Amino acid sequence: MVKVAKFGGSSVAGAEQFQKVRAIVEADPARKVVVVSAAGKRSSGDHKLTDLLYLCHAHLTYGVSCDDIVHTIEQRLCEIRDELGLPFDVGAEMAKLEQSLSKDMSADELVSRGEYLTSRLMADYLGYQFVDAADCVFFTYDGQVDREKTYAAIKAAYEQHGRIVIPGFYGRLPNGRIKVMTRGGSDISGALAAAAIDADVYENWTDVSGILMADPRIVKDPKPIGHITYAELRELAFMGASVLHEESVQPVKEKGIALNIRNTNCPEHPGTIIVDKIEKEERDERFLTGIAGRKNFTILTVNKRNMNASQTLRQTLEIFDRYHANVEHITLGLDSFALVTSTAALGDALYSLMGDIEKQCHPEDLRVQDGIALVAAVGRKMTFRPGISGKIFKALGEEGINIRTIAQGADELSIIVGVDNKNYEAAVQVLYDSFAG
């Protein structure tokens, strides 16, 4: 059994967090590959190392001294080193960094030092071999990860050393220069490492006990999701839940590796397990995996008696395309259809777009409703189960929430309802209270 354990910024924010990480790693000998983010915030007023480094780069660009910021970074690293009694020479590393600080230093190179230095400390503390991401994560010039080369290099490092720490978030371009990923990119590095060594599990350690069933800003203390499929996760992410994004699950999903989201501050909690397929499904009445949603959509309804639906719909979609407005949902009736799109995506183009529809499709009626929120109830257990939509509509109806539009994913993984923006929070709460218990 081999596990890749990725620890996010809050899990390595200070010496106390480092101690928790070591206890976790030592508790399971399968945790042989550790991927580390840059030290994050220790409290709400604190700063992430990555943000300090971006700030440093901005100072350099405008010719302002960044000595104070460099000093703050050095202090944080020294604090961790001293509290843990490590021999790591922070001074020498910072001197090297200071020497290369100039207007010409790329932001990527500078910012990557957050992950680099945090991982050096972590490797020393765990007694694992440090393997620089610049030597094992490779990009092509178009910014894509060169999977083949990356997998081969990580696998070789793992086979050579057995227990390794790799910094997340960055890698190397073919010309040797450092490139960073998008923010939060260490999740991707962890997934790449897990795929590279064909790990049994990819553990993503963070500061919550897994993916929550609903947005905690709306529902008080929502339950974490125990098991979820990659397809369900995708639906939740698409509908706005702040969960791991597609790019960071792809490598493990492709290899059929389970992803386990865990809480560094509560290691006894099993967290959320994400798999391709759930073999043994619990036989209970619960059909909901999670709830997600977003506000500010516009519904455009086209009415035309005896229309050739496919022709009118095609023409309308082409018009939307011309204005680069992404259509999120379509509902089709006998003499009408409705398109749902994000209000921001339509922007100022709405009236020109409506004009084009009038001219090309000659509808009897063209209606616009904005201020719509979409709420998605996602659950694999809804598939082929009759009566679910009825239950959802009843629960919302009983709370006096008017449903403006309804859509169901073709694979029956989600039921999406459109409600007025002002009813959004209430709709999420009602669905949670009615079906998450």
Ligand code: ASP
């Ligand atoms: N340190 C980077 C960030 O703050 C990458 C990461 O944490 O995954 O976005």
